[in-house]
Amino acid sequence: MPNNKVRFLIxxxxxxxxxxxSSQTSGLPAINVQDELVRKVYRTTGKANEYVSFKASGGPTGFNTVFIGNFSASKDxxxxxxxxxxxNFGSGPAVNVTLSMxxxxxxxxxxxxxxFFDSVQNYQHLRLYWKDAGNASTNIEVGRIMAGRYIEPNRNLREGFRLTRVDPSRFAETSGRQGYANVKRQYTEMTYSVSSLDEAEQDQILGIYAKVGRFAPLLVSLDPVARPQHHTYxxxxxxxxxxxxxxGKEMDLMEVNFQEKN
Incomplete structure (x- = not known):
């Protein structure tokens, strides 16, 4: 990995x-993008000119990270x-960032x-807008959308971490014949550990765990500068x-395991 630090969004x-x-299919409404279950998608009725927009409660809110999960847009x-x-986005937004799959x-x-933005953005309105007329599907699905301020611990993860690609598909093998498979989407498991944390750095890590525990999802970006699309989970x-x-008071963070949800 390049010399950039792990980031968390909790x-x-x-x-x-x-x-x-802009549109929504019955039974798969836009509100699904706020659901923690990333596979619970919002589905449009079209693909050529679609959007989903947010108006933050309480006025402008600061964020420097936006994540879009389970998005079925094509690479084009x-x-x-x-x-x-x-x-009013029609008259031209204050910030317009071009994204790609x-x-x-x-x-x-x-x-x-x-x-990841270079600085905190303070706006009340956020919109994800796309045109995907060439998509093989007749509509587009969007899963979890998150926006917030990332946490970047002072010390990066230590060398020797592991990334494991897992195929949870079920396969029934039959001797002498092709088997039968229930194919499921693959996911990544990863390990995270840090050496020589002082008390303040320990408090930061424990604060993340206190917030999400083992039950709530979080965003983990192992390579946020060079390859945020490939190595954010x-x-x-x-x-x-x-x-x-x-x-003394310094401690090592023992290996913590993360499992991607998709």
């Missing part, structure tokens, strides 16, 4: 925002992340987008958070 400032959308889609002080080494589209912690004394 709070979504748009969780209670007012929503508006035109996607814009727009910010504004009012809901990343692909893996075989050209398969990754169903997620992460964007909507995850849950799956192990306790342990510490081991190193010297």
């Amino acid at each position: 709070e979504d400032v748009m969780d209670d925002a007012e929503l508006n959308a 889609a035109t996607i814009s992340l727009q910010l504004n002080s009012t809901g 990343a692909t893996d080494g075989q050209g398969n589209t990754l169903r997620k987008i992460t964007h 909507y995850s849950q912690i799956t192990t306790p958070v342990g510490r081991q004394q190193r010297f």
